[in-house]
Amino acid sequence: MTARVCVARIGAAHGLRGEVRLWTFTEDPMSVTQYGPLSTKDGARQLEVTHARAAKDHLVATLTDVTTREEAERLNGVELYVARDKLPDTDEGEFYHADLIGLAAFDAAGAMIGTVAAVHNFGAGDIIEIARAHGPTLMLPFTDAVVPTVDIAGGRVVIEMPGEIDGDEPDSGSPGI
Structure with missing residues (x-):
């Protein structure tokens, strides 16, 4: 089956004529x-x-064969996909999420970590799963520092595991709140 990419999600109906x-x-x-x-x-x-x-x-938007508000309401939440080959090529350092899913993930020493399951964006930047x-599944920032190598043709990514987050040590002498 040809790879497909989600390019849009239909929301609520707009007006009375199926928009x-x-x-x-x-x-x-x-x-x-x-x-x-x-x-779909x-x-x-x-x-x-x-x-x-x-x-x-x-x-x-107006969609083919959607002419009434009721028809439009039934489409609320539907995701729309296009064949990957209909999309333009990406620039250096840019990737379609669909191209990353399924790639093998290795650490810098070459040990297998797992497989790219998804790429998410919750508003603060891309997260690679x-x-x-x-x-457990790993959720890591999809940055050049954490993912320095993306080799789509080779079917792999290299992951540099981030260090611990700096912060205050808990005060062992104070009572818990």
Whole structure:
């Protein structure tokens, strides 16, 4: 199956004629209008953004075959995907999250740590999630210092485990609060 990338998520209905709020995950939000039909996560439905306009922090979009508010409401929360090969090439040091998922993760000495399970962004920067065969999943900052090597062609990333966070030592003489 061709790799697919989530490029948008449909939000609440907007107005009475089937428009939806659309949150895009692309550098240029309007680029979702240029990819042609987008598919749902399960691939069961194809929708094309036929018109879009910028709103405060999202787009207001018209989708193919969505003409009523009720139809638009049923799409709330649906993620839209495009085939990876329809996306533009990345610049040096840039990656699509989908290209990273499944890469083997090694430490600097070459020992296997696990596999890249996901890349998240909770608002303070990208976090790379490494699934290990034994032990808890690792959630690490996806920075050049922690992930100095990304070799997509070689199917691997190198992880430099961050040191402990500096902070005050607990005062063992004071009562717990």
